[in-house]
Amino acid sequence: xxxxxxxxxxxxxxxxxxxxxxxxxxxxxxxxxxxxxxxxxxxxxxxxxxxxxxxxxxxxxxxxxxxxxxxxxxxxxxxxxxxxxxxxxxxxxxxxxxxxxxxxxxxxxxxxxxxxxxxxxxxxxxxxxxxxxxxxxxxxxxxxxxxxxxxxxxxxxxxxxxxxxxxxxxxxxxxxxxxxxxxxxxxxxxxxxxxxxxxxxxxxxxxxxxxxxxxxxxxxxxxxxxxxxxxxxxx
Numbered sequence: 001x002x003x004x005x006x007x008x009x010x011x012x013x014x015x016x017x018x019x020x021x022x023x024x025x026x027x028x029x030x031x032x033x034x035x036x037x038x039x040x041x042x043x044x045x046x047x048x049x050x051x052x053x054x055x056x057x058x059x060x061x062x063x064x065x066x067x068x069x070x071x072x073x074x075x076x077x078x079x080x081x082x083x084x085x086x087x088x089x090x091x092x093x094x095x096x097x098x099x100x101x102x103x104x105x106x107x108x109x110x111x112x113x114x115x116x117x118x119x120x121x122x123x124x125x126x127x128x129x130x131x132x133x134x135x136x137x138x139x140x141x142x143x144x145x146x147x148x149x150x151x152x153x154x155x156x157x158x159x160x161x162x163x164x165x166x167x168x169x170x171x172x173x174x175x176x177x178x179x180x181x182x183x184x185x186x187x188x189x190x191x192x193x194x195x196x197x198x199x200x201x202x203x204x205x206x207x208x209x210x211x212x213x214x215x216x217x218x219x220x221x222x223x224x225x226x227x228x229x230x231x232x233x234x235x
Contacts, residue, residue: 012058012111015050016101019043019118020090032218033118038231045121051083052125060085063101095189114173115196119218130209131175140204142174142197143211171211
């Protein structure tokens with residue numbers, strides 16, 4: 001666990017929460033970030049995690065599709081959300097949405113910025129803190145976990161086993177020195193960009209830090225059931 005953060009001795013911390021889902025795979029008739037999890041929208045749980053005082057995040061940016069901004073404002077009013085955050089309209093891809101969120105931080109010359117999936121509501125303070133601490137040392141860091149299952153790669157000749165001890169499943173947050181992330185996002189978007197680490201790869205080695213299997217991404221109905229069960233354990 002990294003040492004407690006001090007705004008007087010370390011770079012300021014920022015966070016970009018990206019939630020661009022439409023809920024197609026969820027089959028719920030609404031974007032997954034707005035589905036209720038123990039009585040509160042998934043995205044609100046995520047926002048609360050990054051607002052933990054122990055993390056001392058100076059500014060939180062929430063990125064949503066333009067047609068969902070009014071819905072989020074209504075949700076915040078309904079739930080009495082008092083957590084300061086800036087709302088930004090995203091783009092047609094995750095890459096474009098992160099770039100829009102980064103643009104909202106244009107007034108900050110330096111610092112560390114964590115990019116996190118808005119539909120990963122169970123991320124722990126410890127995981128977030130580990131990525132900030134590693135980014136402060138290595139410029140780029142991302143949470144990841146080892147795969148539990150055997151993994152095979154497909155080819156025209158069939159399939160073959162991979163050594164899973166050499167593989168990692170990427171999670172978020174993925175945290176970077178803000179200038180590094182700006183330089184990475186100044187380059188054209190490529191189809192190989194699956195996350196922020198892949199955007200930064202050509203500029204800097206990304207340090208992987210220990211993630212958490214509970215830090216799941218809400219994508220399908222069973223994910224919501226698992227998240228409910230995990231939150232019950234936390235209570």
